[in-house]
Amino acid sequence: MAESAQLTGPGDPERSGSPAGRRRATILDVAAAAGVSRQTVTRAVNDMPGISAETRQRVLEAATALAYRPSRFGRGLVTGGDPQLGLVVSDLRNPYSPELAAAVVRRAADEGWSVSLVDIGLAGSADRLLRSLQAQVDVVVGYLGEWALGWERRSGATPLILLDAGEGSEHPGVNLDPAAAIEDLAAHLVAVGTRRPVVLDASAPHETSGRGLAMMAALERRGLAPELVHASASTPEHASAVAAQVIRRAARPDAILAFNDLMALGVLSACRHAGLHVPDDIRVAGVDGLTIGTLVAPTLTTLAVDFDEVARHTLELAVALGDGDTDAGLQRVVSHRLVLRESA
DSSP: OOOOOOOOOTTSTTTSSSGGGSOOOOHHHHHHHHTSOHHHHHHHHTTOSSSOHHHHHHHHHHHHHTTOOOOHHHHHTSOTTOOEEEEEESOTTSTHHHHHHHHHHHHHHHHTOEEEEEESSSOSOHHHHHHHHHHHOSEEEEOOGGGGTTHHHHHTTOOEEEESOOTTOSSOEEEEEOHHHHHHHHHHHHHTTOOSEEEEEESOTTOOOHHHHHHHHHHHTTTOOOEEEEESSSSHHHHHHHHHHHTTSSSOOSEEEESSHHHHHHHHHHHHHTTOOTTTTOEEEEEEOOGGGGSSSSOOEEEEOOHHHHHHHHHHHHHHHHTTOOSSOOEEEEEOEEEOOTTO
16 A cells, blocks of 8 residues: 655755755545545646535635646556446356446446456456456445455455445445345245245355355245255256256155256256246245346246346445545445246
8 A cells, every 4th residue: 555645844854955855746645635545646747527616615625725736647547537437247158247337337427437357267367357446446345255354454455345245244234135036935835835945055065155044044944944955066067966856855855946047047957957837836936136147947036136226326336435535334235036937
């Protein structure tokens, strides 16, 4: 992280004497004097969107008082005059990532931001990509996992917004909350006569996800005794293999709740190969609300995320952080909703 700028008075040796002997004011000097971030100074002096008129005026007054002039090189790095958002995803092969990215890009365009996309799941060197990204953008947002640890030490002043990192995260973020939708799904399954549900989690045994635990608890509160099974990865292939074993049992389940929509698609495949009819023989549900769930037969019941709402909160946080506002509700929550389709 860069050292904090130290402002000096008129009598300071660095400010007095001949022009050649005076230290030229830097962008960090202006940021410290105006009480904003380096990125906000860049927006103000280049007349870029994304900050308030009051903040812009405060920055320009500080720049004038310090006789600050942006370097020619620095001005040349401003890309098209737009503030820059770096979006980090973990696997573009998962339809969740492009659907999220599309929503963020749409919202960013409305707000006057440009977006750079990085996939750290498929990258050979995630650290190198993240270092390069943070050097080019004003704010980084996304699913960073372990790479969020020590972010300030590695990335300097570039703000970070985490997606679905949990309430205990030290960074600003947008968390996804399926709790109410899980309760709605459990109530629906009981109402239609479900008696032997299975929860298919994406986890190792004894490391059940919070989502899996919530599904189990919601069913148990309604007098059922659900079984918990695990797939080692949240892919259709792994889910299909586990589901194929479960549905061959003599006491076959009459409902399978999958960790996400991709796994639910794998369950549908296993049921089809076993000659089972969905939902007559067994009901299937997933989580995420991916568009692909409307294109299969039967169409997939899901707990859907509103990607546009996630994008809206993301850009609001990005603008606030770029404006130096660290007090304006930096933890946001987006709830899932139950979307009943043919599979359940």
